[in-house]
Amino acid sequence: MTQNDDILLKPARLYTFLKALPLMVLAIAFLFLAWTLSPYFILFSLAVCGGAWYRLLYIRSFRYLITTEYIQISQGIFFKRVDQVEMFRVKDYIITQSFVLLVCKLMCLTLKTTDVENQTVLFQGIPESAITDTIRERVQQARHNNNIYELN
Incomplete structure (x- = not known):
């Protein structure tokens, strides 16, 4: 995975x-x-x-597209809903794994954002990976490109 590749994730079949x-x-x-x-x-x-x-079918319809500029979440079978969060708005990352998910090597990733509509973005049942490191790098790059500096 290089920095410019788009990443497409969806819940694992075992999770559904x-x-x-x-x-x-x-x-x-x-x-x-x-x-x-x-x-x-x-x-x-x-x-x-x-x-x-x-x-x-509903859980399998979830698609998580992670680009260098935004995260796009699409869901739905009969009615589609597409949410988009700018990458520079991501603040925190939380990985949760129940015992069953740990055994199956799956995880749930929660991103906390400063977006008013999508304060939390939830990636459910995705395969265990170092996706948080990739997202973190892309958030840092997006903040640098848009001259956004965080003050605590």
Whole structure:
């Protein structure tokens, strides 16, 4: 990765599966209830299964584009939303990893910004990497290019 390359990130497939897993388990539980108690539980199972598929597709629709000048977050299946944060507005970086994410070598990165609309930018379920170092370098370069100096 060189300084001028654009970086495109999206949540890992394993992360999306883990996020939809509770709904899948609930759908299987409704199928078991349909088998033992009443066949009408199949309708609940189909509804929950549809919700699980939607959740899978929705999480997979997230795209994080990191350029030298801005960070662009796009999301949505039926309705798209695209947010853009200028690189020089990024203030802090927070990496969080639950035990499951640690085992799967995934992470959630939170960027705190000075932008009024997007005070926090959340990168969920991205592969473990040194992306914070790359973002930090790009923030420093963007601040230098725009003559922005931080006063505490």
